[in-house]
Amino acid sequence: MFDSFLALLKRDLLLALRRRSDIFTVLFFFIIVVSIFPLGISFEKAVLQKIAPGVVWVAALLASTLALERIFANDYADGTLEQMLLTPQPLSVLVFAKTLAHWLLTGLPLVLIAPLAGLQYHLSASTIGTLMLVLLIGTPILSMIGAIGAALTLGLRGGGILVSLLVLPLYIPVLVYGSGAIEAAMQGDVSLQPYYLLLLAFLLLALVFTPLATAASLRISVE
Amino acid sequence: MSEFFAMGGYGFYVWSSMGMVLFLMLLEPIVLKIQHRSLLKNIQRQKRRQASKH
Amino acid sequence: MTLSVNQLQCSRGDICLFEGLTFELTAGQLIWLEGKNGSGKTTLLRSLCGLFLPDAGTIKWKGELTRSTEDTFYKDLFYLGHQNALKLDLNPVENLQVLSRLAGESVSEEQADEALSRFGLSGYEETPVRKLSQGQQRRVALSRLLLSKASLLILDEPFVALDAAAVELLQSVIVTQVEQGGMAILTTHQALPIPEEKLIRVSLDRYV
Amino acid sequence: MAINWFKYSSPSSFYPLAGKMIPVFMTLAIVLIMGGLYWGFFETPDVLSDQKQYYRIIYVHVASAWMAMWLYVVMVAWAVLGLIFNTRMSYMMASATAITGAIMTALSLWTGAFWGQTSWGTWWDWDPRMTSQLILLFLYIGYIALQSAIEDNRRSDRASAVLAMVGLAIVPVIYYSINCPDPNECASLHQESSLKRVESNILIAMLVVTAGFWMYCFAVILMRVRNIILLRESHTQWVERLEVKK
Numbered sequence: 001m002f003d004s005f006l007a008l009l010k011r012d013l014l015l016a017l018r019r020r021s022d023i024f025t026v027l028f029f030f031i032i033v034v035s036i037f038p039l040g041i042s043f044e045k046a047v048l049q050k051i052a053p054g055v056v057w058v059a060a061l062l063a064s065t066l067a068l069e070r071i072f073a074n075d076y077a078d079g080t081l082e083q084m085l086l087t088p089q090p091l092s093v094l095v096f097a098k099t100l101a102h103w104l105l106t107g108l109p110l111v112l113i114a115p116l117a118g119l120q121y122h123l124s125a126s127t128i129g130t131l132m133l134v135l136l137i138g139t140p141i142l143s144m145i146g147a148i149g150a151a152l153t154l155g156l157r158g159g160g161i162l163v164s165l166l167v168l169p170l171y172i173p174v175l176v177y178g179s180g181a182i183e184a185a186m187q188g189d190v191s192l193q194p195y196y197l198l199l200l201a202f203l204l205l206a207l208v209f210t211p212l213a214t215a216a217s218l219r220i221s222v223e
Numbered sequence: 224m225s226e227f228f229a230m231g232g233y234g235f236y237v238w239s240s241m242g243m244v245l246f247l248m249l250l251e252p253i254v255l256k257i258q259h260r261s262l263l264k265n266i267q268r269q270k271r272r273q274a275s276k277h
Numbered sequence: 278m279t280l281s282v283n284q285l286q287c288s289r290g291d292i293c294l295f296e297g298l299t300f301e302l303t304a305g306q307l308i309w310l311e312g313k314n315g316s317g318k319t320t321l322l323r324s325l326c327g328l329f330l331p332d333a334g335t336i337k338w339k340g341e342l343t344r345s346t347e348d349t350f351y352k353d354l355f356y357l358g359h360q361n362a363l364k365l366d367l368n369p370v371e372n373l374q375v376l377s378r379l380a381g382e383s384v385s386e387e388q389a390d391e392a393l394s395r396f397g398l399s400g401y402e403e404t405p406v407r408k409l410s411q412g413q414q415r416r417v418a419l420s421r422l423l424l425s426k427a428s429l430l431i432l433d434e435p436f437v438a439l440d441a442a443a444v445e446l447l448q449s450v451i452v453t454q455v456e457q458g459g460m461a462i463l464t465t466h467q468a469l470p471i472p473e474e475k476l477i478r479v480s481l482d483r484y485v
Numbered sequence: 486m487a488i489n490w491f492k493y494s495s496p497s498s499f500y501p502l503a504g505k506m507i508p509v510f511m512t513l514a515i516v517l518i519m520g521g522l523y524w525g526f527f528e529t530p531d532v533l534s535d536q537k538q539y540y541r542i543i544y545v546h547v548a549s550a551w552m553a554m555w556l557y558v559v560m561v562a563w564a565v566l567g568l569i570f571n572t573r574m575s576y577m578m579a580s581a582t583a584i585t586g587a588i589m590t591a592l593s594l595w596t597g598a599f600w601g602q603t604s605w606g607t608w609w610d611w612d613p614r615m616t617s618q619l620i621l622l623f624l625y626i627g628y629i630a631l632q633s634a635i636e637d638n639r640r641s642d643r644a645s646a647v648l649a650m651v652g653l654a655i656v657p658v659i660y661y662s663i664n665c666p667d668p669n670e671c672a673s674l675h676q677e678s679s680l681k682r683v684e685s686n687i688l689i690a691m692l693v694v695t696a697g698f699w700m701y702c703f704a705v706i707l708m709r710v711r712n713i714i715l716l717r718e719s720h721t722q723w724v725e726r727l728e729v730k731k
Contacts, residue, residue: 004381083379148647153634159634166631169659170659176662176663221644223328252704252708263715290638
């Protein structure tokens with residue numbers, strides 16, 4: 001079972017390398033969204049620091065929903081998804097491989113580019129460290145929950161907008177505690193431990209349950 | 224009777240909430256009734272068209 | 278090793294395609310599935326594979342319900358629908374290796390090259406599938422047949438978009454599969470050089 | 486006598502049954518709501534602790550808020566039944582419930598805004614209960630949007646069933662995250678619900694109005710499910726034999 005997991009993961013990463021532009025579109029979208037907020041609100045240091053956690057997280061949410069459609073759409077179009085359904089391996093393992101590949105290509109780059117956003121918003125070094133760590137825990141949850149929406153809206157015209165309509169309400173807990181953690185970090189005296197515990201709890205719950213829901217949704221959509 | 228409608232000066236708020244409740248709870252059944260009748264009419268028309276075809 | 282279908286009923290939308298469909302397929306036999314367009318041939322094949330949930334009826338492989346023993350059933354199953362299941366950005370060898378790895382078997386590069394050359398694709402092993410013609414892409418998809426150890430083949434219109442040589446080769450592959458104790462179900466408008474006693478004709482037109 | 490539930494799980498037998506039940510529920514709804522409101526307006530004191538006459542909005546606000554939450558659970562229950570027994574009727578009930586649930590949520594937000602304006606002076610302040618109603622509305626809208634985006638009934642039923650179940654699974658986490666955004670000094674999760682300190686007459690009125698809302702929702706959902714049956718079963722014989730009058 002494990003080698004087909006690896007094979008699928010390697011295949012997806014190989015495909016992404018062959019079509020490198022896809023990776024950067026999500027990254028640039030994130031950077032642009034983060035950068036236009038100051039133009040719309042204000043350039044003052046105090047204001048920017050105040051809105052930084054919320055803006056970075058909302059931008060991460062939007063960037064993640066933007067890229068969700070891509071997880072299964074290509075495989076659905078060329079028929080490889082059907083072959084994935086017909087393998088002896090449990091479908092949730094293969095779905096987890098695809099979601100992991102999607103996170104490596106869209107979620108992880110967000111984490112790596114977060115310092116850039118942090119500097120734009122005059123965040124201190126330690127806050128940027130917390131920002132990256134919180135994003136590192138939060139973005140996989142977004143990809144996993146988003147994969148359910150992507151599987152449900154497979155092959156629908158206008159599926160991209162529909163996915164964000166379905167999954168954004170489900171992202172709210174991650175948004176609340178993600179941005180809350182960074183705010184707490186900026187205050188300095190508040191302990192961050194409860195935030196990390198909650199986010200890690202969401203991550204574990206998502207790891208256990210979302211592949212099953214995504215697999216069931218795929219079987220329904222591919223019919 | 225009029226002080227009833229005044230509702231201690233808050234009549235506007237009380238009656239606009241009640242009004243919306245009344246409005247929606249009348250609108251929904253009426254719309255469903257209309258839909259129901261038009262669906263039945265379509266089925267009858269479909270039946271007549273098939274009957275005339277044979 | 279038998280595939281037994283009992284009182285199968287499938288519907289698309291709210292229209293019933295067929296009901297009460299019962300047949301059995303044992304080793305060394307081939308089912309030629311016929312029926313006019315839209316009679317549900319593809320739906321039947323997909324429900325046999327477990328891709329489509331039938332309304333009623335049971336499908337058993339080696340006496341077990343396929344729905345409950347998917348891991349063993351899928352080890353023996355090879356399904357090819359209208360789509361080629363190939364990634365256009367990968368080259369044929371990579372495609373074959375990934376697909377066989379997914380099916381739980383591992384294929385070396387030499388085996389893949391040999392299968393591709395038997396289907397007249399020698400020299401195209403490294404070119405991305407995107408650059409191949411429609412017929413060549415179909416032959417890459419069909420060359421998976423040579424690499425698969427599946428005992429049950431389910432093929433939906435396999436001869437479409439193939440030239441005479443490829444049709445010839447595919448027929449011989451199917452015939453050897455049936456003779457070596459394998460099984461096949463396929464829909465096609467081509468005549469099949471299968472001896473009469475090994476051939477079962479199932480038509481969907483009388484099941485509605 | 487063992488009730489054969491599955492007898493009513495086929496649309497053709499459920500359609501006439503629903504037809505007979507709708508007038509019963511509708512009259513019950515009217516009686517209960519009118520009675521409850523009359524009791525609430527005339528048998529209760531003019532002032533409730535510091536809140537003056539406007540507190541009467543809570544009858545409809547609380548009733549619609551409860552209905553909004555309950556109908557989501559009912560919808561998921563029908564969806565789960567549909568997935569388990571693969572009966573079309575259950576899926577139809579689920580999609581019939583969704584729209585009424587969305588209307589109830591919108592009503593609770595509308596009345597809540599008026600309630601907020603009178604007691605807190607703002608049309609909308611991000612009070613945890615009101616925010617959860619807003620998010621509940623988004624979940625309903627997501628469900629309805631997915632249902633209408635998929636043409637094939639089979640897939641849209643089962644896909645929206647999965648979405649509703651995922652939504653229900655995440656709703657408690659959403660509710661927790663809104664009620665307690667800062668886990669360090671998390672406000673007591675269960676703010677004392679407004680029921681305990683409420684004077685009994687008002688409580689009676691509120692419960693009667695809520696019962697009325699329940700009856701109304703049954704009636705309306707059954708009406709909509711009959712329309713869905715007609716829509717989906719239009720090609721069957723039993724539908725063609727229906728006369729126009731019923």
